[in-house]
Amino acid sequence: MSQTSLWTRLVPIAVFLVIAGFFAYGLSRDPSKIPTEMIDRPLPDFELPGLRDDEGVISDEVLRGQTSLVNVFGSWCVACLQEHPTLMRLAASTDVKIVGVNWRDDRQDALTWLQRHGDPYERIIFDADSELAIELGVTGAPETFVVDPNGRIRFKQVGPITEKVFKDTITPILKAIEAESNE
Amino acid sequence: MRRFFLILAIFAVAMNLCVSAQATNSEAAERDARVAAISKTLRCVVCQNQSIYDSNAPLAEDMRRLVEKRVAAGDSDDEVRDYLRERYGDYVLMTPPLQSNTLLLWLGPLVLLLLAGTWFVVRVRRKTVIDTADDLSDDDRARAHAALFGDKDDAS
Structure with missing residues (x-):
């Protein structure tokens, strides 16, 4: 009886360890981060109005032929304001093309917001009804996609782009794309 | 008309x-x-x-x-x-x-139920064996009876 009870005593501990293991794994993950399905997929076709008065209609053509950062933002989005200085600097000091997707916003609010904080975008797609956002699998703002010259999505950044994110994560991808197109 | x-x-x-x-x-x-x-x-x-x-x-x-x-x-x-x-x-x-990476999710509860069920059956069986084991001597039996029902026999 004494040998079996030693094993029986170990069972609850083993069960506890297994459950603790699951909890440690589950609780250390951020549930708001959803793995993206869009990597290495071609950009969806779209045709949406531009935000600014003189922009007319913007289609997916605008994202071909050159590597671009597609940045989903809105004047209602606090974290967008946080990454805005980085985007401003990138627009001023690098030759990355930055295209904005103004998501679920009021046109006037967005224009005022850009006037106040600066406008790093070459083109801005006005997506009031999440048409493009859903096509891209967007779950929140800001989100930024790296799109290669062939119109393929290569990377998605969820949350603000900081200088660190740009340097450590996005720059290597930009370099890889450049290397590919030089081949 | x-x-x-x-x-x-x-x-x-x-x-x-x-x-x-x-x-x-x-x-x-x-x-x-x-x-x-x-x-x-x-x-x-x-x-x-x-x-x-x-x-x-x-x-x-x-x-x-x-x-x-x-x-x-x-x-x-x-x-x-x-x-x-x-x-x-x-x-x-x-x-x-239901796919390979959700197999544990779908079948886990069933597996746990089977394990617990097996454990339960094994235990109950073992217990029955112990209960029916007749290793009490007549003396012990008398003592147990006395402890449980009082010393009626002695008193009478």
Whole structure:
């Protein structure tokens, strides 16, 4: 009886360890981060109005032929304001093309917001009804996609782009794309 | 007589309009019901554990509108779900699909139930064996009886 009870005593501990293991794994993950399905997929076709008065209609053509950062933002989005200085600097000091997707916003609010904080975008797609956002699998703002010259999505950044994110994560991808197109 | 026919004609036209209005109504109702049913199976991607049917999040609203649009365009229920699944992954489905990475999720409870059941049966059997083991001597039996029911025998 004494040998079996030693094993029986170990069972609850083993069960506890297994459950603790699951909890440690589950609780250390951020549930708001959803793995993206869009990597290495071609950009969806779209045709949406531009935000600014003189922009007319913007289609997916605008994202071909050159590597671009597609940045989903809105004047209602606090974290967008946080990454805005980085985007401003990138627009001023690098030759990355930055295209904005103004998501679920009021046109006037967005224009005022850009006037106040600066406008790093070459083109801005006005997506009031999440048409493009859903096509891209967007779950929140800001989100930024790296799109290669062939119109393929290569990377998605969820949350603000900081200088660190740009340097450590996005720059290597930009370099890889450049290397590919030089081949 | 002519008036009678006129009235009849008007009546017929009116009836017809009514019927066709009803037809489009029931069609729309059916479509709404389908949109609701599909929406209940799709997860709102910004609010963790609500369907887009229940959620008031702006993105859920837009997703409901998209479901409506796809249904109106003639997509089947599964086609609508697949459309969103292609963009948001399995996450967007309220019920995880049964596939290799969800096997543990689906079969885990069953496995646990079987394990617990086996353990229970084994234990109960072992206990029965112990209970029926007759290793008490007559002396012990008498002592047990005395302890349980008092020393009636001695007293009498």
